[in-house]
Amino acid sequence: MGSYILPRSFSKPVALLALTAALCACGYDAHVQAASSTGAQSPLIVAIPPRSGPSTGQRVLPAPPMLAATVSQLVRNFNGKVGVAVRSVDDGWMIDAGGNQRLPQQSVSKLWVAMTVLSARDAGKLRLDDPITLTRDDITLFHQPIAGLIRSGTGYRTTVGELLQRALTMSDNTANDRLLRLVGGPGAVRSFVTRKGLGAIGFGPGERMLQAGTAGLTWQPSYAFNDGFNRARNALPRAERLAAFNRYVASPPDGAAPAAIASALARLKRGGLLSAESTSYLIGTMQSSHTGKMRLRGAVPTGWSFGHKTGTGQDFAGRTAGYNDVGLLIAPDGRTYAIAVMIGDTLRPIPARQALMQAVVSSVVATHASTASATTRRTNGARSHG
Structure with missing residues (x-):
């Protein structure tokens, strides 16, 4: 049986759920008994069938009830x-669990920009080595390491491929917004999402207008320099900022359903969204990401592969509008799980958010281990009677 990491900050019932998943192949009876022995209320176990089956026509197997119970319990126990x-x-x-609600994506939406760029590459409309020069007019706000390389007059000479790498592995906002303009703006990304039938995945107006609107501002070019955005945001009356923040959380223009994102990532892995070359490039780039080391990645065991994209929104009054991680978790035997954990609004501290994400990964790993063990036992049993 494979080992896995379970965050210590979780309550005993939740920890026991994940541990039981690792120890039991058959699951449900053992789970109920273990939960009752701790005095915890037994959660309702719901194995949710896919809303749309895989496009390959493969037979859809039942969802593991233990994993369904664990995920449900984790979400119920989290305040947010x-x-x-x-x-x-x-x-x-x-x-x-809560996977159909549209939650703020923030930088998770960089995935759809990347897919739109690679789709254009597949169609022969651009190449990764195409040159691009960034100027000061391209500078956005918040996290943008590439902004320090842009010089007045000469700008910064780069390529489509470098911008993709920076957008996905560093979550660079300026790199991403320049790619967004390259492929035709938000409308082009929305068209890709619709054309591919990705479902409940929205795309916002671009980083500048999205963040300005969330703060209760209208974007001005001066906000990109000398801490202009933060100074303008801090000058707003508290009531205006709170109203804008609440509007964003209630109806985020970049909102997406975790279930739709997980399904899209699964289709990506199966080769249903891009060419084989672009699929391999994108997943490989996601696996080299530098962000969110203590989010989902924090519980990925040795020998497993993980490619992901994080997203983090603005804070206000102790709340965060969007704290996310989505990705593809690949077992040593090659079996793959698409995972999306999105926290749309919470007061919980960062370690608690990371612990939630890690517990989801730990539970998936434990379920995989128990399923693999059961399969081995069945195979060995069949051979012994052969």
Whole structure:
């Protein structure tokens, strides 16, 4: 049986759920007994079937009830607006808790920009080595390491491929927004999402206008320099900022359902969204990401592969509008799980958010281990009677 990491900050009932998943292949009876022995209320176990089966026509297997129970329990125990979705790329099943609500994506939306760029590459409209020069007019706000390389007059000479790497592995806002303009703006990304039938995945107006609107501002070019955005935001009356923040959380223009994101990632892995070359490039780039080391990645065991994209929104009065991580978790045997954990609004501290994400990964790993063990036992049993 494989080992996995379970965050210590979780309550005993939740920890016991994940541990039981690792120890039991058959699951449900053992789970109920273990939960009752701690005095905890037994959660309702719901194995949620996929809303749309894999496009490959494969047979969809039932979702593991223990994993469904664990995910449900994790979401119920977390104080915040949360959605979690897990889809098996190989077996087609889907598990979600709160996975149909549209939650703020923030930088998770960089995935759809990258896919739109690579789709244009597949169509022969651009190449990764195409040159691009960034100027000071391209500078946005918040996290943008590339802004320090842009010089007055000469700008910064780069390529489409470098911008993609920076947008995905560093979550660079300026790199991403320049790619967004290259492919035709938000409308082009929305068209890609619609054309590919990705479902409940929205795309906002671009980083500048999205963040300005969330803060209660209208974007001005001066906000990109000399801390202009933060100074303008801090000058707003508290009531205006709170109203804008609440509007964003209630109806985020970049909102997406975790279940739709997990399904899209599963389709990506199966080769249903891009060419084989672009699929390999994107997943490989996601696996080299430098962000969110203590989010989902924090519980990925040795020997497993993980490619992901994080997203983090603005803070106000102790609340965060969007704290996310979505990705593809690949077991040593090659079996893959698409995972989306999105926290749309919460007062919980960062370690608690990370612990939630890590517990989801730990539970998926434990379920995989128990399933693999059961399969081995069945195979060995068949051979012994052969």
